[in-house]
Amino acid sequence: QVHLEQSGGGLVQPGESLTLSCAASPYTLSTDTMSWFRQAPGKERELVATITTADKYTNVSDSVKDRFTISKDSAKNTAYLQMNSLKPEDTAVYYCNLVRTVFTIPSRKITYWGQGTQVTVSS
Numbered sequence: 001q002v003h004l005e006q007s008g009g010g011l012v013q014p015g016e017s018l019t020l021s022c023a024a025s026p027y028t029l030s031t032d033t034m035s036w037f038r039q040a041p042g043k044e045r046e047l048v049a050t051i052t053t054a055d056k057y058t059n060v061s062d063s064v065k066d067r068f069t070i071s072k073d074s075a076k077n078t079a080y081l082q083m084n085s086l087k088p089e090d091t092a093v094y095y096c097n098l099v100r101t102v103f104t105i106p107s108r109k110i111t112y113w114g115q116g117t118q119v120t121v122s123s
Helices: none
Strands: 004-006 011-012 018-025 032-040 046-052 058-060 067-073 078-083 090-104 108-113 117-119
Touching: 004 090, 004 108, 018 032, 018 090, 018 117, 032 067, 032 078, 046 067, 046 078, 058 067
Parallel strands: 011 117
Antiparallel strands: 004 018, 018 078, 032 046, 032 090, 046 058, 067 078, 090 108, 090 117
């Protein structure tokens, strides 16, 4: 069982920055993948960014590319989402996600979610 504890949301003005954190406990594995999703009111949850633990491969949605960066501190079992030049359309609840592969035969994936954190961008 993995617990994901999120922090760092809040209210900011357009153009400002925020960093979200997602601490996984008790530990992460090199085969885990961590991601950030967001869900705006009345919209479906969308994938924002993904990072793999082992090789630090990252992928960021085109909608936030050049403004958002995902990173991970493996020693702290924590993933981050650095959000710059925030826009009102970035307003949403942001969710941390961890997918763990269990190498049984056949292998299977277990998905864990953080509690969600509100990000509001408004003047």
